[in-house]
Amino acid sequence: MEIIFDIDRYSEEKKVKLVVVEFTDYAMVWWERLVVERRRNRERPVNTWKELKTIMKKRCVPKHYYRV
Numbered sequence: 001m002e003i004i005f006d007i008d009r010y011s012e013e014k015k016v017k018l019v020v021v022e023f024t025d026y027a028m029v030w031w032e033r034l035v036v037e038r039r040r041n042r043e044r045p046v047n048t049w050k051e052l053k054t055i056m057k058k059r060c061v062p063k064h065y066y067r068v
Helices: 002-007 012-020 025-040 049-060
Strands: none
């Protein structure tokens, strides 16, 4: 996604939508649940690609994983 974002200029909101449209199976279920939880807790929606990346890393990447 970073390569696509580097080529074209997208708003932060559009970046999030472009990423989410690629989700399938578990990722889509996870996203829908996240959206509902945030709405229920009166938290603001995920509006930026950076924020979405951070949330996904916390959820999907083990803490002991290190990439050089």
